[in-house]
Amino acid sequence: MSTTSFYQTRSAVLFVIFNRPDTTFRVFERIKQTRPAKLYIAADGPRSDNPSDQERCMEARSVIEKIDWPCETKTLLRDENLGCKYGVSTAIDWFFDNEQEGIILEDDCLPSNDFFRFCDLMLERYRNDTRIRHITGCNLQYGKKWGSASYYFSNNVHVWGWAAWKRVWQQYDVELASYNENEIEEQFSKVFPEPLLVESWSEIFEKMKRNEIDTWDYQLGIANFFNNGLCVIPNFNLISNIGFGPNGTHTFSETDRNANIVSEDLPDVIVHPKYILPEKQADMSTWNADFHIERRRKSKAKKDGMIKYQLNKLLKHLK
Template structure:
């Protein structure tokens, strides 16, 4: 496979190995690896990071491996965003996988074909592996268009990533002009995302990195490509995960996958699927925010108890 693959890793050798095996099957000729450093206050984390990085040394196919490893812990937001800045400074496009998201083998071909077809079409910013419609078929084509940048397995171009801004410098102007209403229409969705973006703006490095990516794509008026079948499964939820220690309340964890059929059937138009997006907003994002809040509270309480 000629398309470069970017692999984001940290401290989980068990899940990293599973994703690595999927990458090995695809045999990309170029592999970028982004790794964060261990946190000094977490016992045993340095050893876990070392064991995770050792998996990358097992590349046994014709592949140029290019590493960007941090000696210190930058945190999810800074490490992923700075790592992807580095990748897109080196290549025009890439497929991106994190260490807990196992792709279906057909995801690589699907991404490669989509990257080529929409390479110069600035209406499209992201190609996703995720389908969160839970079996509901939204189109008779191989994929549909969405405003949501689903990032558990995705692909994109330098031309799109150049708009990413970790600190959301444009948020105050977007807020003052009430542009979220123009983007989302639904007042409940506007209220939901306003709270998220304001929180990110207040403390951009305390969050995960992908809210800023959603913001960047929305203010450019771009769309995502969503496959008509789910091509990714997140297996990383557990006691050793950074954000979610339990899958309770998350129906999109450990989702089953289905093969993409080829040749692809391309839609003859580029129009957002409103029905699918409304479903995603109502069923996925409300649950996500509520559970993130609960998980963060639980972690802070547990950590305070340990410190005492």
């Protein structure tokens, strides 16, 4: 794409903000470049136990005053803090109460201009294809391309800059109330080929049910798994997460390999995959990195080996 002209999105955009004016203004500038005709801004309220929140939240919300293009603007400005789980999920509820489809950006997800073009194209192409539930701009394959097309399909859901349809969000279950805890491990075993992944996701599910994790996105991923859904992932990274650091909600380490990944240019001509199938190896690569599968597998093998050694030693002694 030319650096002197910017693609103008056809999609409505939801911008979810909180108390980080620095990242908020950077992401807003990218939204401004694409000049959406409809912009929704949802802001969570300040935390009562954080004295700096009031000022920082108000500063972040001043971004609304910088909308200077023809735009239908809607705002949802919370007085009280709902937290990550409810603050974000209710904002997306509100968005899809008003729109059939659209783009969602949080205040730390810096999009390239190509991200908006990609979302527009994918939203239109797969609008009525219920196999496809999610579109992301985030690629965490670190330069590895999957297939010869401009994007591939995944069972993973990435929410660092994404787009979807109301038809998908209607199945979202923030409390995971639809699922029986006694059946979860069995169902995850149908999704994942690796027992350690079954164990990890079962543990996440149980913690979510006990409200030990304050987030909204695991629920979206679990819904995708249990509906055998596909996520569209570009073979070119279109989002840079600029929120890693001490002020991040779940992203604290600035040395994390997912921090500030450079955005790539999307080809002018989009090549579509021939087969509508998930790239299982790409998913396994991501899961291995997220859950340290190889390291845990080696640790388990070593532990099992020690147990076997001790048992054999005991049996010899008994003889």
